[in-house]
Amino acid sequence: MNFEFTEEQKMIQQAAKDFAERELLPGVIERDAKSEFPKEQMKKLAELGFLGMMTDPKYGGGGMDTISYVLAMEEISKHDSAAAVVMSVCNSLVNWGLETFGTEEQKQKYLVPLAKGEKIGAFLLSEPEAGSDATSQRTTAEDKGDYYLINGTKNWITNANSASTYIVIAQTHPEKKHKGINAIIVDKNTPGITLGPHEDKMGMRSSDTHSVMFNDVKVPKANRIGEDGFGFSFAMKTLDGGRIGIASQAMGIASGALERAIKYSKERKAFGTEICNHQAVAFKLADMAVKVENARNLCLKSAWMKDKHLNYGIASAYAKQYAADIAMEVTTEAVQIHGGYGYVKEYHVERLMREAKLTQIYEGTSEVQKIVISRSLLKD
Amino acid sequence: MKILVCISNVPDTTTKIKFVNDNKTFDTAGVQWIINPWDELALTRALDIKDAQPGIIESITVANVGAADTEPTIRKALAIGADKAIRVNAEPKDSFFIATQLAEVVKKENYDIILCGIESCDGNGSSVGGMLSEVLNMPSVSAVSFLDIEAGKIKLKREIDGGQEVVTTQTPFIAIVQKGICKEPRIPSMRGIMGARTKPLQVVEPVAAEPLVEFVNYEYPKPKAACKKIDPENVKELVNLLHNEAKLI
Structure with missing residues (x-):
């Protein structure tokens, strides 16, 4: 057992503390009242490397461990949880998922700009009728030979508007139930994607939360993460x-x-x-x-x-x-x-x-x- | 050009100061150590100049006089962007001792600009920069709140009563810097923190130098007197107290 942090971990903790106190705390009350996304602050946080802090440096990340991430998340969340949730979605869900399960081409194309903080990612799992029961995916990714055709609605999507890269969970083989689900990388600019209004939430109001509608959205097969049916x-x-x-x-x-x-x-x-x-x-x-x-x-x-x-x-x-x-x-x-x-x-x-x-x-x-x-x- | 920034390792400015050993020794238990804020401003300005004129600044080195436990502070300077570091392996005994050690560092390499903070927030001696100038017989400019290199020439501004003095100087020189020299200190990036692991940190042994100051003991500031409240209608009493007790009017 060793409860001591390394010098690097302490330095990251201090950097996150300084950033939160200097950049996030001033204005957090106003941003919360106006449901205003901390755009400028996130740009600076991204430049410092916090959005890709755990990703391997060979993909543009910081190469830090998860302990450092916990310490940084604590400091940021003390003052601005809306900023912290962007950091969490980018690091834990999108970047980690791509780094662990993506192909080399997917990593070069999508992970590198995300890990460098040049782009923001979003993870699209929840649906109007699939929250805790994530197996009941109604969004479909129909196999059309060399592409998937995505249709459906995703709910409560953090970073829906600010993100450029989506990872969408959708059903390809309904007869196989959860074993027919796929995870697919989708560029937000793809035709057929529309966003619902910004959710007027009780808290984390400046976090950017929308529903996302897919209407005949064509995505290349090469954007599927893992084998067919690996999505769930x-x-x-x-x-x-x-x-x-x-x-x-x-x-x-x-x-x-x-x-x-x-x-x-x-x-x-x-x-x-x-x-x-x-x-x-x-x-x-x-x-x-x-x-x-x-x-x-x-x-x-x-x-x-x-x-x-x-x-x-x-x-x-x-x-x-x-x-x-x-x-x-x-x-x-x-x-x-x-x-x-x-x-x-x-x-x-x-x-x-x-x-x-x-x-x-x-x-x-x-x-x-x-x-x-x-x-x-x-x-x- | 090569820049040397002298940095002190000091207690965080929010530290609750306590003394032990009959008030002769500062109690370091639980203290968090940081780069002296004025030195950090100097380093930030050096980095800003390097970023703006990358071809002109060859390297930025930080130098510290301290034992091995100052290395986390030195690593932070490297994480912020300094290229290399030198630690003189000795407890910083007094300003003369520190200036003598730093002078040896300067002599070993041809630095063009040497930056010191105007004071350290622990000892508040405000003397290392001036002493370093004297030991090295090198020109120095004090209270510098602006430093830039314009067309290869050094331009400085220093604070004087009622205004600023614009100064130019030859190199090498020492600038003793104060607030205003840069906007705000930098926060190290992930890449900076990772890169600091592998940047060179050279440890050199001190030269013989006898400290000139003996610290007898420390005293706490007197506690603030209790606030006296006077009825707003009783102006006479307010004037009386300001005149006879506070002796302000």
């Missing part, structure tokens, strides 16, 4: 890693709420003393800190397992379920500690509370994580 397996394997990103985001939201609650409790006075001196508040802080630390350790353990090429699918489910649920609890308590000030936007904690809620829902609800975890406990 591809999605599940990719989401195993995606969970580490979202777990870290949730943990960062909780960590940001805890830091703000500690600061406020040392400044605000009631009954003749700072409120942190009241046991009711101090104990809340202690409970919050233990939860954040536990979540951080679960995130780091699953990241460590991924870096060691161990099977991390269950560990990342532990991290995602726990971090998302405690993010909700910790942010709620942070609002409570702030009292009335916590309920207005200036102190950030109400925003963190709204953001925390989404982490319990997307990239596998907390309930889906419990299915994954319980099945692993109960299997023979």
